[in-house]
Amino acid sequence: MNWGNKKTLSLLALSLNTSAATLKQHIHCRTLVKVRLKWAKNKTLDNIIDTHTDLKAAYLLKNAIVRSSAGYITSKSISDWQKLLGLTIPTLRFIRRYPTLFQEFAHPKYPSLPCFRLTEIAANLHDQEVKILEAHEAVLVERLCKVLMMTRNKIVPFEALYPLKWDLGLPDDFDRGLVFKYSDCFRVVKDANGGSCLELVKWNEDFAVSVLQKRYENVEGGENEFRKFRRGQSSMAFPLRFPKGYGGQTKVKEWMEEFQKLAYISPYEDPTGIHMSSDLMEKRIVGLLHEFLSLTEHKMTKRNYLGSLRGELYLPERFTRIYTRYPGIFYLSMKCKTTTVAIREGYCRGKLVEPSPLAKLRGKFYHAMRTGLMYQKKGVHMLPQLAGLSSRGCEDNNGKEGEKDEMWEDCNADASSESEEEFDGDILDVFGDGSL
Known part of the structure; x- marks a missing residue:
């Protein structure tokens, strides 16, 4: 056997040993x-998810009203939103359930067309939400960076991020505000099909x-x-x-x-x-x-x-x-x-074991929704209960959590275990x- 063959065999043996070591390290047999x-x-988690569906739908309707240049939405515009909002009932029937959040009135030009705008309570809660998002902006940036850092190429299509806005606690306009404000962390790029994607700029x-x-x-x-x-x-x-x-x-x-x-x-x-x-x-x-x-x-x-x-x-x-x-x-x-x-x-x-300030505020929002259902049945005397809810922040002046700040205090009272x-x-x- 010539030297070339010996050298080839040696290299082959070395390669096999290296491959075996790599397999032993990375491949664990089942x-x-x-x-x-x-x-x-x-049943308890199912109950939470059930209430989440209504809470998220109400939030999306609230955001739609905030985005509207007219300051209201019409029943015609939301008639086909049922599937989008994840509801099991028609959208018009759903929004009418919560008069403490959505005020119904006749269209200025078409009296037979119902319209909806935010009540003072809902507007105050929205203002609190904006303040919380501004105060915890660094947390949201880190969260969005972490999502990108877990991906293969550090790029995620916006169409995959939009449905996650609610879950990740991102602002409704994060793609126009947060992303461009932190250009040292993110940039917008196009994929092979011309779609917009969010890319991580710098690994932290x-x-x-x-x-x-x-x-x-x-x-x-x-x-x-x-x-x-x-x-x-x-x-x-x-x-x-x-x-x-x-x-x-x-x-x-x-x-x-x-x-x-x-x-x-x-x-x-x-x-x-x-x-x-x-x-x-x-x-x-x-x-x-x-x-x-x-x-x-x-x-x-x-x-x-x-x-x-x-x-x-x-x-x-x-x-x-x-x-x-x-x-x-x-x-x-x-x-x-x-x-x-x-x-x-x-x-x-x-x-929630560790509710965030935003989660606590959403708990207030749900409390307002729940009171709206009670208001429909029991009359105007239920509304004063919400006065303190919309006027104070997530914490009282002493820095302690208020009684209604616990995320699911009310909606899971019947599910103690x-x-x-x-x-x-x-x-x-x-x-x-x-x-x-």
Whole structure:
């Protein structure tokens, strides 16, 4: 054998050893325990999602009135908005439910055409919202940067961001105001089809820390775990809140113990070196979805909103099965003729664990809506209850939260504890055939 052949064989052996080491590091065979779980309905979270649908629809109508140059909208203009607002009833019937927010009057030129403008209460709440968004602008910029930093090319089409405005707490005109104001962070570009996209200008290392990493960094002894993560040695376990009876099952415990021991992959790391069908990639997907939902105001969003970002977030085609494979982390709701996904740790006994100032203000907005329904039934004497609601900020003069500031204090008074209901007809194979 000549020297050239020996050299070729040596290089081949070296290449194989390197490839084996790389595979060992990045590809974990699907060895997790196979578990079959039943989907459990959570009535408390379903109730929250149900109220969210009406709250979001009212907010969108409020924003439409604010954007209108005339200062009002007509019943004709909103007649076909039912699907857009996610309502199960006609829009005109919906807006008439809430006279404390929307004042009905006859059109100046066409008396038979009903029109709607904001009441003083709704206008005051909108002014409070504007002040909150201005005061927390830096938080919104960081949040938008984080979304872009999780994507493959650091670019997201605006058509995928617009539906997420409510969930991410972005201003209604973020594409015209926030984006251009912070030109050092964002720029508008065109994709191959001529569509407008938002691109990240500068990577900020301080933003590239997930909620889970921050939690480990801040807890006692967590600094050591966080340093281990920086060296690629830490697994970092996700908080779990299983439906009733699931956490005690032996197979479930074994499965989750194996899963939690897998190395944690930051959603801000490049995942291209990880095999798409590996266990490590599955944990990376769980971590990315957990981080994205943690960035939202109410720790939830619609499933199709995340689906529209599948390519940008480097997710497999069937990634939504992750929600039902990990019921201790995610909850999938079928309420309001749509599918919503939430992280369980975001809520405790029907309330947000850590409500933001904007979430608290939305709680006030919902209280005004709820009082509007009561006003329809019980008369004008219910309106004085809203006087203090619209006049004060999110906190009183002493810096303490007001009684009505708790996000779901009123709308979940009948749901003091999370209740679960199992459905025998919907059995989910957690790992099934092993594919995503």
